[in-house]
Amino acid sequence: MIKELIKITNKHGLHARPAAHLVKVASQFDSEITIIKDGLEINGKSIMGVMMLAAEPGSELEFVVSGDDEKEAFQAILDLIKKNFHEE
Amino acid sequence: MKNRLSASGKEIIVQGTATSPGIAAGAVFIFRPNTINISELELQIENTDQEIIFFDNAIQQVIRQLNYSQNKSELRYGDQFSEIFESQIAFLNDPELLKEIKQEISGSGYSAAYSVSKILSQKSDYFINLENTYFRERAFDIIDLKQKLIHALLGIDSNYQLNSPSIVVADMLSPSDTIQFNRNFILGFLTDRGGKTSHAAILARGLKIPSVVNGFNLSQVLQQGDYIIVDGFRGKIIIRPTEKTKKEYEKYQKEYDEFELGLEKYIDMPSVTADGKEIEFLANIGFPHQIAEVEKNKAAGVGLFRTESIFIESNAEPTEEAQYEIYKQLAEKLNPRPLVIRTIDLGGDKLLENYNLESELNPFLGWRAIRFCLDRQDIFAAQLRAILRAGVYGNIKILLPMISAVEEILQTKELIKEQEQILQRDGIPFKENIPLGVMIETPAAAITAHLYVPYVNYFSIGTNDLTQYVLAIDRTNEKVSRLYNTFNPAVLEFIYRTIRTGIENKIDVSVCGEFAALPEAIPILLGMGLRSFSMSSTYMAETKKIISSLDIKSCIKLYEEISQFDQADKIEKRCHDFILKKIPDLKLF
Numbered sequence: 076m077i078k079e080l081i082k083i084t085n086k087h088g089l090h091a092r093p094a095a096h097l098v099k100v101a102s103q104f105d106s107e108i109t110i111i112k113d114g115l116e117i118n119g120k121s122i123m124g125v126m127m128l129a130a131e132p133g134s135e136l137e138f139v140v141s142g143d144d145e146k147e148a149f150q151a152i153l154d155l156i157k158k159n160f161h162e163e
Numbered sequence: 164m165k166n167r168l169s170a171s172g173k174e175i176i177v178q179g180t181a182t183s184p185g186i187a188a189g190a191v192f193i194f195r196p197n198t199i200n201i202s203e204l205e206l207q208i209e210n211t212d213q214e215i216i217f218f219d220n221a222i223q224q225v226i227r228q229l230n231y232s233q234n235k236s237e238l239r240y241g242d243q244f245s246e247i248f249e250s251q252i253a254f255l256n257d258p259e260l261l262k263e264i265k266q267e268i269s270g271s272g273y274s275a276a277y278s279v280s281k282i283l284s285q286k287s288d289y290f291i292n293l294e295n296t297y298f299r300e301r302a303f304d305i306i307d308l309k310q311k312l313i314h315a316l317l318g319i320d321s322n323y324q325l326n327s328p329s330i331v332v333a334d335m336l337s338p339s340d341t342i343q344f345n346r347n348f349i350l351g352f353l354t355d356r357g358g359k360t361s362h363a364a365i366l367a368r369g370l371k372i373p374s375v376v377n378g379f380n381l382s383q384v385l386q387q388g389d390y391i392i393v394d395g396f397r398g399k400i401i402i403r404p405t406e407k408t409k410k411e412y413e414k415y416q417k418e419y420d421e422f423e424l425g426l427e428k429y430i431d432m433p434s435v436t437a438d439g440k441e442i443e444f445l446a447n448i449g450f451p452h453q454i455a456e457v458e459k460n461k462a463a464g465v466g467l468f469r470t471e472s473i474f475i476e477s478n479a480e481p482t483e484e485a486q487y488e489i490y491k492q493l494a495e496k497l498n499p500r501p502l503v504i505r506t507i508d509l510g511g512d513k514l515l516e517n518y519n520l521e522s523e524l525n526p527f528l529g530w531r532a533i534r535f536c537l538d539r540q541d542i543f544a545a546q547l548r549a550i551l552r553a554g555v556y557g558n559i560k561i562l563l564p565m566i567s568a569v570e571e572i573l574q575t576k577e578l579i580k581e582q583e584q585i586l587q588r589d590g591i592p593f594k595e596n597i598p599l600g601v602m603i604e605t606p607a608a609a610i611t612a613h614l615y616v617p618y619v620n621y622f623s624i625g626t627n628d629l630t631q632y633v634l635a636i637d638r639t640n641e642k643v644s645r646l647y648n649t650f651n652p653a654v655l656e657f658i659y660r661t662i663r664t665g666i667e668n669k670i671d672v673s674v675c676g677e678f679a680a681l682p683e684a685i686p687i688l689l690g691m692g693l694r695s696f697s698m699s700s701t702y703m704a705e706t707k708k709i710i711s712s713l714d715i716k717s718c719i720k721l722y723e724e725i726s727q728f729d730q731a732d733k734i735e736k737r738c739h740d741f742i743l744k745k746i747p748d749l750k751l752f
Binding site: 086090095118120121122123126158159 | 246249250253254256257258259260286289290293295297298301452485488
């Protein structure tokens, strides 16, 4: 199981498009992906859940990834967030 | 409900919130009157499996509706609203959400409509309590999905049929509702709920449909056919206006329509003067997202990208990587049109807390722009590398701010060469020989621009700072700011000399200050020989209209005439009269 904090640094935070992007990447993996913010725990493969995090730029999210492909899954998510969702 | 408002004969003015500018006056069309009583749907279902199949079908039906709306929107308006539909469809494809609703149906035995209502109401209640406006207003997207699903489950069709021009009044409107109406018959929108950043408001602004949120329950109080005015400038709703009010608003609306229509057609016209001289229109941008306005106004490229925004917005020093991504994307979008990137112009009025810049006695004469960059080569080098790398993807040019000596250009060129070597060594692709230009915004630069010629590829005249430095006036100081005037003969002389130096040495010159978009200034700049203007995209249509009404010959004559004048006021007055004579309806701008 991987448990890590990742900071959101893109322009507007997890608005609709970046959130959809995150869910798309998370859904490619078999591992369970849980995201926690301010006590709210959601499934990283659910767009409703990710939007409910209301993550603004600068906010820190705790990712808990567990499963056979947890390493790859976490790395893919980390890359996406670090690259600011490939936004303009 | 009885129409209480019609009972009295008086005009009623309700103050709401304007969400899309414009004026609409006409008959009310009440959309989707709220007739469903959810508590009646709380029936116990025996065959929950069957109910889940109904639910799955409803989901598919609403997805089809949204796809249809999205296609319709894209056909008519391009992909500018696609995100709105994508995000609603994404909710309907969310496996977790679907599971939750299905569990509610099978667990509680309530009807699908009731279960949908219960779960989605919980979600929208959650969002409506969030502090951040963007996330809070997503509640409206969810309420809309809820209504659509319930309508699909109960087999109710929404009535989008407008038979005559009307103001659509509703409790709430979603983007897909907005798109279903016949655009030709929508005069305006009036909703009880919503906000400025709600998707429907964004769409209304994009479609130029006046829109106001009333914050009360006017959709239940007003009746089909009531006459109202919706003032999308001031957020007013006037119910049963008097003849006098109607007349006032008719006039207001007509002026606004003429103004908008009159300008829009110039966006698509070639940028040439009345006598056929081609003029280049470049855009100034401060933020990457402004590229959308650049495209909308058909600019020939970006003549000034102020990169400070990246540094101020991120509140931390942006990495080379982050900058590279921004420059690359802009360059790719514009290619082959140019992207002029001005290196950091921090200091002076744009102090950056992160760099602990000390407060200076004379910040405008202090440690700023190129001076700051050459002292903080770590920051500068990272920006230069990002630009060199992004250069591979388009037509990028570098622009240096606040130059007042050749040494500053030489030191920068040296630094660029070093960065090229580093990139070469590391095997990172970059563009060689990226054109280098300088801002002409100090008297030193303007008067000795010819000394810069061997080292640079173009000049960009920054009239705002140039005026301030030539006249030694701090325009932020109220006591002297009235003396700040670019029409001062001294400032005009500096601008003229720079333009001539460029022409004589076959070096491109552009003006990127506010002066470039000033109607009175345009003829004299043309008369001086300027052929390239860089300005905020919002002025572009207006400036194109002005240029198309001017011929170079009379502009040269005008410049010759005013160059003999000894006072700024006289010059400005003469230019004002000149431009009004050429374009009599200019007062409307």
